Amino acid sequence: MAKANPLQEQLLKAGLVKKSQVSQAAREQVKARHGKAPVAPSESQREAERARAEKAERDRALEAERKEKARAQELQAQVRQIIETNKVKRDGEIEYRFNDGTVIRTLLVNALLRRQLASGALVIARFGEGVELLPRAAADKVRERDPGAIVLDNAQPGSSE
Template sequence: MAKGNPLQQQLLKAGLVKKSQVSQAAREQEKARHGKGPAAPTDSQREADRLRAEKAERDRAIEAERKAGAQAQERKAQIRQIIETQKVARDGDSEYRFNDGTLIRTLLVNAALRRQLAVGSLVIVRFGDGFELVPRAAADKIRERDAGVIVLDNGQNKGHDEPSTGNAEDDAYYAQFQVPDDLIW
């Protein structure tokens, strides 16, 4: 104990610390003085770290894609359930024609269903290979999930101005003619 730190010796003499504590502190100081710092990473370690990071990123991307697919499937199932539970029974012998993209489709409806379609209280939606009629409330729920399923919604444009021809004089002239909503073509 001849070589110890003078402060440590004074603390030992005063009885404030034990000899084992002084020895432990001395060993830790010696290790800190002579101890090695962290070794520089080798090329193989850097390559392994890079590969681990790439794999983790790929795994995150795959998981995100899987979650997006699962959410899309869930939305489709919700839409299918809404249509199955809310669809309106179709009957009648009158043809109702509507646009489905570039094609003209036909549904057989009665006069009451035709009026409801014209005013927008019923909406035509795509269901499997065919089409179904659903009430406006159900159509709004479907639109929240996937607006592409809705084929015809005459009530969606309510509150918007009538389409313009671009010429104010023509618009004023044609405004005097009433076009029926249930025009059969």
């Protein structure tokens, strides 16, 4: 049996309570501590728990947003690197016109580049403020990371807007 607290011992010695009453009180205390029915939380405890849950949700949302931004920046860096390393040198005096959204742009190319653009072997991709010519394989890698970077691809239906 659990040891009685000092107050209970004093009450027993003074003869104000019986041993059975002390043990009954001890059982009730144990039930209260380990009982199946939890003590209802106070309003301030509920409010604090609600505030903690809201803060945790905000933190999760901010972290997800941060990760998404980092992922988008990483993909843009990959696109820039692919275009820089694979761009085809442009030269020639033949004008090649294409749609870039609502704007018609013009590139100066030679006959070989013009044929490759028409056949889809070369693709026009957005790079910074301008555009660059890319071989098909590099253009496919760029499209995987950022489909909006491809301006003209004659091998893809509907890409020359």
